[in-house]
Amino acid sequence: DYFSATVHMESLVRVEEDMAAAVRNYVRLGGLVPQELHRLAEGAAWLSDPTQVNQNSLVHNPIGAYLLIKRLNQEWANAIKTLPRPQEVFGDMYNELRLPSLADLEGCALALMRLQDVYNLDMRRIIDGEIVMQCRANDTEACRDVNVSEMKNRTLPLKLSILDVFYFGIVAQSHNDYYHAALWLNQTLAIMNANECDLCPDKRDVLERLADTYSKLRNHRGALELFSESYRIDPTNPYSKSRIADEEYYANLQGSYVWQLQRPDDWEGIEKYEELCRAGVRQNRAPRASVSCRYFRPSPYFYLGPIKMEVLHETNPVIHLFHDIISESEAARMREMAIPKFQRSVVVADDGGDAVILNRVSETAWHFDYDDPVVARLSRRVDYATGLSTEEGTAEAFQVVNYGLGGQYVPHTDYFEGAHITHHIHNGNRVVTFLLYLSDVDAGGSTVFPNVDIAVPVIRNSAAVFWSMERSGAVVPNSLHAGCPVLIGSKWIANKWIREHGNEFRRPCGLTPDA
Ligand SMILES: O=C(O)CCC(=O)C(=O)O
Numbered sequence: 298d299y300f301s302a303t304v305h306m307e308s309l310v311r312v313e314e315d316m317a318a319a320v321r322n323y324v325r326l327g328g329l330v331p332q333e334l335h336r337l338a339e340g341a342a343w344l345s346d347p348t349q350v351n352q353n354s355l356v357h358n359p360i361g362a363y364l365l366i367k368r369l370n371q372e373w374a375n376a377i378k379t380l381p382r383p384q385e386v387f388g389d390m391y392n393e394l395r396l397p398s399l400a401d402l403e404g405c406a407l408a409l410m411r412l413q414d415v416y417n418l419d420m421r422r423i424i425d426g427e428i429v430m431q432c433r434a435n436d437t438e439a440c441r442d443v444n445v446s447e448m449k450n451r452t453l454p455l456k457l458s459i460l461d462v463f464y465f466g467i468v469a470q471s472h473n474d475y476y477h478a479a480l481w482l483n484q485t486l487a488i489m490n491a492n493e494c495d496l497c498p499d500k501r502d503v504l505e506r507l508a509d510t511y512s513k514l515r516n517h518r519g520a521l522e523l524f525s526e527s528y529r530i531d532p533t534n535p536y537s538k539s540r541i542a543d544e545e546y547y548a549n550l551q552g553s554y555v556w557q558l559q560r561p562d563d564w565e566g567i568e569k570y571e572e573l574c575r576a577g578v579r580q581n582r583a584p585r586a587s588v589s590c591r592y593f594r595p596s597p598y599f600y601l602g603p604i605k606m607e608v609l610h611e612t613n614p615v616i617h618l619f620h621d622i623i624s625e626s627e628a629a630r631m632r633e634m635a636i637p638k639f640q641r642s643v644v645v646a647d648d649g650g651d652a653v654i655l656n657r658v659s660e661t662a663w664h665f666d667y668d669d670p671v672v673a674r675l676s677r678r679v680d681y682a683t684g685l686s687t688e689e690g691t692a693e694a695f696q697v698v699n700y701g702l703g704g705q706y707v708p709h710t711d712y713f714e715g716a717h718i719t720h721h722i723h724n725g726n727r728v729v730t731f732l733l734y735l736s737d738v739d740a741g742g743s744t745v746f747p748n749v750d751i752a753v754p755v756i757r758n759s760a761a762v763f764w765s766m767e768r769s770g771a772v773v774p775n776s777l778h779a780g781c782p783v784l785i786g787s788k789w790i791a792n793k794w795i796r797e798h799g800n801e802f803r804r805p806c807g808l809t810p811d812a
């Protein structure tokens with residue numbers, strides 16, 4: 298899939314650019330192409346203009362990413378299908394062309410809806426191509442309403458059409474997500490009723506989908522009205538007719554019950570998680586409430602260049618932010634090496650196996666010390682900075698992750714517990730996490746600790762270092778943390794997890810259990 302890592306989406310920008318260039322070249326040499334293909338090629342001309350905004354920013358914005366995937370999956374694909382000999386226009390690239398799939402398009406739509414929830418995005422503004430976060434009533438002061446698309450003064454034309462709005466409703470409905478289906482189908486209907494569309498979807502289809510959705514949400518009165526309206530439009534339609542009686546029956550049973558659209562509570566703690574994610578949106582700009590900042594010399598290696606350490610939380614868990622702990626070129630090398638190795642991220646399933654779930658949309662690669670001198674050098678630096686051994690058998694390889702569209706990692710602890718222990722702790726449990734940020738993001742993507750109210754901003758070349766175990770060997774449940782969905786940008790991290798075994802003497806227990 299393309300949507301599961303932003304770096305894959307970036308490659309799609311190049312695909313569109315190359316296709317457009319091929320078409321323009323073909324036309325310049327006197328070739329004839331269908332009008333639609335011509336339009337697409339001209340529309341993408343700005344991609345080859347070096348004075349234009351950074352190409353990648355197109356897919357760093359979730360609306361831009363959706364529109365690109367849609368152009369490639371629908372418009373380009375259909376236009377190419379009308380060509381009798383596409384190789385004539387596209388040459389060799391035609392055989393290697395891998396356009397995004399419908400699953401990618403759906404992935405984009407679902408990602409946008411997840412972002413809509415977490416960051417409480419204004420739906421009307423999404424349709425106008427703008428990402429506007431609204432704080433919720435109970436949010437702390439750390440949250441401020443912000444037009445995120447303005448933060449990098451982008452002027453990309455990202456308007457959605459009513460067909461896109463309708464499509465989001467359909468995708469939500471087909472995933473049994475009736476909450477978002479109600480929002481987007483209702484919006485579709487509102488636009489149609491205000492006569493704001495030239496190319497409208499079939500009204501009966503919209504009415505019936507929204508009615509079905511309302512029925513699922515037990516808004517039977519609403520469903521009844523919509524089925525009735527659909528029936529008035531087309532009295533020969535047996536479906537609406539058959540549903541009217543049912544809905545009427547249930548609406549009467551409900552009596553004077555007043556229905557309200559409510560977001561389902563997905564899981565315990567989701568509110569706190571999302572609040573911290575919103576608070577984190579502007580954090581890499583605003584000053585943070587850190588406990589203290591100091592120069593830190595944990596080993597002779599850092600005598601001349603001490604670590605610039607920000608203490609974000611002093612204990613239970615200890616959370617430090619090490620600034621400029623790697624160089625720009627080291628980060629670039631780590632990213633570059635990961636791309637050919639990428640695999641869709643998994644989480645540990647209850648049976649100890651791997652599971653691919655929407656709760657972790659990203660791609661993962663592992664870098665071992667023997668893979669590259671830069672990897673070995675960074676492993677050693679983690680040893681010097683933490684005081685713990687990172688040798689094979691005492692620490693895991695570097696896990697490099699690039700998040701995808703709306704990519705997040707919901708709250709979890711890095712130490713293993715319960716059934717997972719038997720499968721995963723041959724080298725002891727995870728003691729400390731050294732989380733390197735290999736990139737910035739424009740907005741979103743903070744690492745948050747819901748139990749202690751901390752949002753760590755994504756600051757390139759820095760590392761969040763937090764401890765999952767006490768010296769006594771007790772795990773630290775408050776180390777629960779999450780990676781917030783990326784709102785705009787491409788987030789890269791590299792994790793190094795250090796294990797107990799081999800570190801017994803480097804971090805011995807104290808004289809009392811809580812030492
Ligand atoms: O991406 C983040 O900020 C957190 C990642 C994380 O917790 C993990 O990979 O275990």
Ligand SMILES: [Fe+2]
Binds near residue numbers: 710
């Ligand atoms: Fe984690």
